[in-house]
Amino acid sequence: MKWALIGASRIAAGHMIGAFRAQPGGEVTAVLSADARRGAAYAEEHGIARSFDDLGTLLAEADCDAVYISTTNEKHHDQALAAIAAGKHVLCEKPLAMSVADAVRMVRAAEEAGVVFATNHHLRNAGAHLAIRDLVASGRLGRILSVRVFHAVNLPQALRGWRITDAGAGGGVIPDITVHDADTVRFHLDEDPVEVVAQMTASGLGQGVEDSVMSVWRMPSGVMVSTHESFTHPFAGTGIEIHGTEGAVVARDVMAQTPQGSVTLVYADGRHDVPFETHDLYERSMRLFEAAVRGEGRPSADGWDGVKSLAVALAVREAARTGAAQTIDYGV
The missing domain is CATH 3.30.360.10 (Dihydrodipicolinate Reductase; domain 2)
Structure with missing residues (x-):
């Protein structure tokens, strides 16, 4: 599975990039940062081919099957909906959103689009x-x-x-x-x-x-x-x-x-x-996420788990x- 990082975060660097790459054929192909210079430096440090400072451009141009969202909490809702609309599977950091209503909208949008949506409850x-x-x-x-x-x-x-x-x-x-x-x-x-x-x-x-x-x-x-x-x-x-x-x-x-x-x-x-x-x-979580994408079971914590927490x-x-x-x- 090919992943794009929405957010050049510490948790992605410390835990998630390694977990993605630990899966068979796992790749991290792109990273998004609002600060283009920071994004480019992050990509170089972590061996990521491309960096973007615009979400729409990343979703249109990056070679990815799924996105991992680890931006600040108020951004999760809009970023997740954009990724879902682009047909990407989504792993989102907790809390999913700033309100329960927004979190429910995210999960229902993923269900309607037929993509896997999970919450990173490790x-x-x-x-x-x-x-x-x-x-x-x-x-x-x-x-x-x-x-x-x-x-x-x-x-x-x-x-x-x-x-x-x-x-x-x-x-x-x-x-x-x-x-x-x-x-x-x-x-x-x-x-x-x-x-x-x-x-x-x-x-x-x-x-x-x-x-x-x-x-x-x-x-x-x-x-x-x-x-x-x-x-x-x-x-x-x-x-x-x-x-x-x-x-x-x-x-x-x-x-x-x-x-x-x-x-x-x-x-x-x-x-x-x-x-x-x-x-x-995190490696276990990613194994279950990728299995869910293949239609084999569910993520360790799905979107409704994120809504309820x-x-x-x-x-x-x-x-x-x-x-x-x-x-x-x-x-x-």
Whole structure:
């Protein structure tokens, strides 16, 4: 498969270009940057044949089957619709859009055009999370009672740009991290949150956007979920706990882009280490994406997964803004 990058981003350089090229015959043929000089330098650095500063020209001239969108959040909607209209398959970074309605339009447009549309929710590709999901689905934990997600990190200096300063571009910890946790909880429990309450604050980095948030979600089954996301916690670590009537899973340092951390199964007779695969998260995601293009299964996270994670994140923000519980509107 031949890919074009819409956005000369750090995540494309650090993870996605390698994942595309790791697939049989995989190529990255073009990159788009609004800054032509930056785009040309990025293309040269990463061995990409062509760079463009106009999306329409790229879609008309670049030799590509699919596009990967990793621009700032407010650009995703229009760029995805243009790519879909050009007949390209689309992998889009989270959150898909600035509103649930826009995200739904993107996914429906792809369905009508007959192209594959996926959301780059990487965590559900991690060996640790696949092992956790298997434990939950197997019933070994009994009836699930609660989930606790802690995803409070120290935002790297290199990322302290629009994420902490520009609400109009989709900045803030909620669209950056809460949206991932929403997808991860949905992945493990196989159900969608119904209602949320939350509080948020700017605790050291946020300049016009929130940089820390805590929320509690109610699931249809009655499971209670609590989450904590932050850009300002250098010593907190990350993880997820799932507690049931017969046992619990306690996972540490697994909310990452690399295959790391530990998963422990806790029973009455003690604690048991759970082995898991240590494959590259993004390479697995791309294998499933390309299989979906061939008509074999679905992407690891499709467009509707992206819609639903966005809906949860936006409900968390509205609950924190208003101080009132919010019923989640999934737009469908």
